[in-house]
Amino acid sequence: MYSDKLTIHYMSVKKIIDWFIPPRCLQCGDNILEAHQLCADCWKKIDFITKPFCSLCGYPLDVENQVNTCESCLVKKPVYESARSIFVYKTEGKKLILRFKHADTTELAPLFARLIFNHAKEYFRDIDYLVSVPLHWTRLVKRRYNQAALLCLCLEKLAPKSIFYSPYFLRRPKRTESQGHKNAVNRQLNIENAFVIPTRYQKRLQGKSVLLIDDVMTSGATVEECSRVLYEAGCISVKVLTMARALLKNDLDVAFDKKEDYT
Ligand SMILES: [Zn+2]
Ligand SMILES: [Zn+2]
Structure with a gap:
């Protein structure tokens, strides 16, 4: 009453x-x-990623093939178990992400978290920890917030109670250059050894399943490097969810020409 x-x-x-x-x-x-x-x-202008998409990296497929895997994953399997993104990083989707990342529109975080949770509920099954892709401290000071951490804080409220989030599982001591104008190989080299897990958290991650969260996935080099470090610490499963996914090389070039960064 x-x-x-x-x-x-x-x-x-x-x-x-x-x-x-x-x-x-x-x-x-x-x-x-x-x-x-x-x-x-x-809403109508956002290009949501729906089936068929690669069962490993989440890349949209033109047609469903027998193995449901994109060409790139057929050549080399990703380090992580599987990844999914909610919408394509272009037009309205891209504007939303840039607003979230560079214009202090942090009120988008709960909306994004609901979208991620509703579109990829199965990713939250049998997960122990949410892990956000960290920023180097200089970038964090400049931006004042880590967009991936904000997503995790909102996702933790929606996820089953057994899933725990801490922003301290991964650290980024290496200040990497912007990934702009780098090809896939150079992106990989640029991000190599950029992440570490503090010693006190290594034990907690042993034998655990984690869900890695970021805002945009481009070449996948960043989430792959994070996954490698998490597996090295003893995680038994690393899955990845991002809000957006850049698809075409042109999309990336246009974005980088405007000096937008992807970290
Ligand atoms: Zn509107
Ligand atoms: Zn793939």
Whole structure:
């Protein structure tokens, strides 16, 4: 009874606030009904990744093949067990990510977390820890937040209670150059040995299954290097989820030409 009254009270206050300050689409700024959401038009413009996609790295496939694996994974299997991304890093999806990453629009984190959780619920099965791809401290000071850590904090609230998140599992002591204008091999070299697991956390990761979270997956070099370090520490399974996935080389070049960084 008391909680019913509280709910009614909350709804009335919310209506008054919404009347004075109507909720706006986080992308285009149009008026919408629910706060911290996108309008219908902006949703429609996002290119969600649906089946068929590579069962190993999540890359969209033109047609489903017998093994459901992309050409790149057929040549070389990724270090991680499997990866998925929610939408393609282009047009509206790209704008959203850049807003989240470089424009302090941190209120996108809960929306992104819900999207990740709803699109890839199976990834949260039998997981012990959420791990975010860390930033070098200089970049963290400059940006003031780590977008992957924000996603993890929101995901921890949605995930089963047994899943624990700590931002300290992985550290990034090496200040890597921007991955811009580097080919796949150079990206790999650039990110090599960039991540470490502090000694006190190594024991905790032994025999554990982890879910690695990042905002964008490009060549996959960053999540592969994180996965390698996590396996080295004794993890038995490393899966990867990212919000967006850059698909074409051109997409990357355009992004890097504008000096957008992917870390
Ligand atoms: Zn909109
Ligand atoms: Zn693949």
